[in-house]
Structure formats: structure tokens, C-alpha cells
Amino acid sequence: MDRQFRNALGVFALSLVAAGVAWAATARERSLAIYPAQNIPLRFDHAQHLEAGADCATCHDSVSKSEVARDRNLPAHPECETCHDIEAAQKGQKTDPPASCGTCHPGFDPTVRKEPAKLDLPPANLRFTHKVHLDKKVECVTCHGDMTKVTLATRQQLPKMATCFECHDGRAASNACTTCHLKEASGRLQLNFSSGILRPMQGDPLGLDHGPRYEFNHGSRAAVSRQLCSQCHSDSYCQKCHDSLQKPLSVHPNDYITLHPVQARTDAQRCESCHRLQSFCAACHERVGVGMDADPSLRPRNAKVHPDYATWVQIPGPQHHGIVASRDIRQCAACHREESCMSCHSELSQRQQVNPHPNGFANNCKKLAAANDRACLKCHSETSLAQKGCR
Structure with a gap:
């Protein structure tokens, strides 16, 4: 094996490992849509203070009176001065514990500039009240973890949804999405924030990880949890993909045109969730020459779809096209339109007319025509129906 190729292969393998580690880390990460990125230019040690x-x-x-998530319940100089003599330190006096500006603001020199770097701590995009939780005797450690091992607290000390579900189980406390998540005027959850898009991540307690390839297995979950999906998604959102007007490129692999007949024959209903047989499949097949109504010059000479003409058209049996059509008309409709059948089976056709009805059908035709004569009028005129006693 060429050395350059081996090196390239090694780099590629390492990149896959790194990507896997990065993705696995999201199970411990917090969503940016819920907790925006922070910038905390401070030096602080929770463990030391505790x-x-x-x-x-x-x-x-201040958390004992805080009722909204946007409240900034962080200590300022007055709280720090309970233990740290900041005024004495500013006069150059030695203090214990240390109280100089550089104790908490690393690199800050008040003789060079007046203000230290500001903290950027955007509020959480949640509906939350510390007061209610404290009134219910919820301990700080329940949501924020063991702070005796934490130096500077960051987003990692903010609770994840799995933690919330320990109490919000539908019995002790409500587990409705809008209990904590912001909603739009429509009543659905707000998904788009300046800091990111809200979507379930790896480790989501509801098992709704919207990670890579989720579009391939979301259907089964949507079928049994439609009400849960509707908390975020409207029917129009689903139709963007399912109306077949614009196919997401990730749905089918490369060269799927060559491979799709196998899946179409074994799982036609799945195909029909996006594609209409007559307006999509038949039209495409005619354009490439596969189909009875395709231009003869386009038809491939090496493709044999049906058995020989006698078996398929003339000789009654299990391989006769009428029997095959009665078993799976979808397969026929992938290439043929109604006009294809009517060219032989309609009284209105100029070609040879072949009666497709079984023996004794005339005894029931009047009842069927009275219930719905639209199918009858595809092949028969009003006059013809009257003459046959179907009127």
C-alpha cells in the first residue's frame, strides 16, 4: 500500500474517531437554544467558598424571591464585601481573605483601565421560578449538582431535562412541555432563538434524539407519538417533505434510480407516502422509456418487464396481466395510466374491445352503477349503459 495513501487513511480514521468523541460529548452538553453561550472572565472557586x-x-x-428565568441571581460587590474587604484592598492594605481586583478579575489593573471585562451571561430561554422550587423544599444540589467539586460554575452546572423529569413526571409536577419551554402565539414551542435552534439532543429522556439520519426512523415514532411531535411541528412543516414537491437529498442514497425498483416492489406503501404513482412514477418512467405510453425511440431494447405476449395477454392463468393487476394494481400503475387499460377494455376505444368483466357481472352491474357510475362511464357511454340494462 502506498505510504501517502496509508497516511491519508490514518488521518481519515482519526477524524472519524474525533467526530465520534465530539458527538458523544453532546450527551453531556447543554442546548445553546436553552442556555446561550456565556463569557465569564472571572476567577472563582465554589469548592473553596463552601x-x-x-x-x-x-x-x-436573591433566588428566594426570583420568579423568572431572566433574573440575574449572581453576587455583586455588596455580597462579596461580606467577607472580602474590597475598600481596604483598594487602599493598598493587606486583607484576609484577599480582596484585590485581581483576586476575581484576572489581569485587571485599575490604574490602566477603569472597568474590568464584563460578564456575558444571557438568561435561559425557559419559564422558571426559583421561588416556587425553594418553597417546595427543592435543594440546590438537586438541580445544580455537587458544587463542592466545582471551581467556576458554567453552563455545565445548569440542569438538563433528565434532571427536571425526576420531579416533573406528570404526578409530582406537570410534565407538559410548555411548563418550562417558551411557546409561540400558535401554542407550539418556540424553536428558533438567536443562540440556536431547539431540538432534542443525544441523551434526551424522551428518546427523541434528532441526530443524523433521524429522518429515516422518525416515521414510526411520529405514528405513535403524534401529539408529542405536534408540540413543535405543524402539519405544514411535515408536508414540506411529504408532499413530494422537494425531496430532501438525504432520503435516498446515490444512484438510487438504479436501486429503487427493489424497494418499490417490496415496500410500495412507503414510497407512496411521498410519491404519487400516476403523477410521479408513471411520468418519470415514460420520460426514460419505461412505460407503455413512452416514446418508442426511448424504450430500452434489453429490458423485459412482462412474460411473453401469449402468457401475458392471451392465455388465462396465474401470469395473465389481469390476474397480476388484481393482486397488486400499484405495480401496474407505476408504468401504466388508466388510458393504457382503456385502449383495449373501453367501448369508447377505437381498438379491439376486450370485456374485462367476469361471467355473471351483468347481474350486478345495475346495483354497482347506481352506487357509483364514475368507473362505468370511464369505458361506457350513457346510451351503452341504458342498453345493457344498467340504468
Whole structure:
């Protein structure tokens, strides 16, 4: 094996491993649509403060009255000054614990610039009230984890949905999506935020990971959990793919035109969820020469679809086209239109007329015509029906 090729193969393998690790990490990540990215230019150690005797309320006392997620329940200088003598440190005095600006704002020198770098902590895109949770005696550690092992808290200390479901199980607390998630005027969940698009990630407790290739297995889940899907998606959203006007390129693999007959014969109903036999399949087959109504110059000479003419048309038996059509008319409709059948079976045709009805059909034709004569009028005129006693 060429050395250059081996090296390239090795790089490719490493990239696959790295991609796998990155994807696996999303199980521990928080959605940017819920918790926007943060910039926290601070030096802080939660573990050190807790070990020194501080508790959560020492620095975050405002959470006891906080009722919305946009509240910024973080300590400012007044809370810090309970222990840190900031004024003395600014005068150059030695303090214990340290209270200089650089203690919390690394690299900041007030003699060079007046203000330290600002924190960027966008609020969570959620409906949430700390007050209600604290009134119900929910401990901080329940949602934020063990802070005795955490230095600077980030998005990683914010609760994931699996944590919320430990209480929001539909019994102890509501598990409706709109209990926590923002919604639009339509009543559906808001999916688009400036920080990202809301979609279930790996590790989603509902088992709705919308990861790669989800379009191939979402149908079975949508069939049994349609109400859950409708919390985010409208019927018009589904129709963007399922009306067959624009096919997502990820649905079919490369060279699917060559392979599609196998799947179409074994799972035609799946094909029909997007494609209409007459307006899509038959039209395409005629354009490429596969189909009775295709231009003769386009028809392939090496393709044999049906048995020999006598077996297929003249001799009654299991391979006769009428028997095959009665077993699976969809297969016929993939290449033939109604006009193909009527060219031989309609009284209105100029060609030889072959009666497709079984013996004794005339005894029931009047009843069938009275129920719905649209099928009858495809091949018979009003006068013909009257003459046959079907009127």
C-alpha cells in the first residue's frame, strides 16, 4: 500500500474517531437554544467558598424571591464585601481573605483601565421560578449538582431535562412541555432563538434524539407519538417533505434510480407516502422509456418487464396481466395510466374491445352503477349503459 495513501487513511480514521468523541460529548452538553453561550472572565472557586463555611444563600440570596428565568441571581460587590474587604484592598492594605481586583478579575489593573471585562451571561430561554422550587423544599444540589467539586460554575452546572423529569413526571409536577419551554402565539414551542435552534439532543429522556439520519426512523415514532411531535411541528412543516414537491437529498442514497425498483416492489406503501404513482412514477418512467405510453425511440431494447405476449395477454392463468393487476394494481400503475387499460377494455376505444368483466357481472352491474357510475362511464357511454340494462 502506498505510504501517502496509508497516511491519508490514518488521518481519515482519526477524524472519524474525533467526530465520534465530539458527538458523544453532546450527551453531556447543554442546548445553546436553552442556555446561550456565556463569557465569564472571572476567577472563582465554589469548592473553596463552601469549604470555608459559605452556603448557597450567602451569595445567591436573591433566588428566594426570583420568579423568572431572566433574573440575574449572581453576587455583586455588596455580597462579596461580606467577607472580602474590597475598600481596604483598594487602599493598598493587606486583607484576609484577599480582596484585590485581581483576586476575581484576572489581569485587571485599575490604574490602566477603569472597568474590568464584563460578564456575558444571557438568561435561559425557559419559564422558571426559583421561588416556587425553594418553597417546595427543592435543594440546590438537586438541580445544580455537587458544587463542592466545582471551581467556576458554567453552563455545565445548569440542569438538563433528565434532571427536571425526576420531579416533573406528570404526578409530582406537570410534565407538559410548555411548563418550562417558551411557546409561540400558535401554542407550539418556540424553536428558533438567536443562540440556536431547539431540538432534542443525544441523551434526551424522551428518546427523541434528532441526530443524523433521524429522518429515516422518525416515521414510526411520529405514528405513535403524534401529539408529542405536534408540540413543535405543524402539519405544514411535515408536508414540506411529504408532499413530494422537494425531496430532501438525504432520503435516498446515490444512484438510487438504479436501486429503487427493489424497494418499490417490496415496500410500495412507503414510497407512496411521498410519491404519487400516476403523477410521479408513471411520468418519470415514460420520460426514460419505461412505460407503455413512452416514446418508442426511448424504450430500452434489453429490458423485459412482462412474460411473453401469449402468457401475458392471451392465455388465462396465474401470469395473465389481469390476474397480476388484481393482486397488486400499484405495480401496474407505476408504468401504466388508466388510458393504457382503456385502449383495449373501453367501448369508447377505437381498438379491439376486450370485456374485462367476469361471467355473471351483468347481474350486478345495475346495483354497482347506481352506487357509483364514475368507473362505468370511464369505458361506457350513457346510451351503452341504458342498453345493457344498467340504468
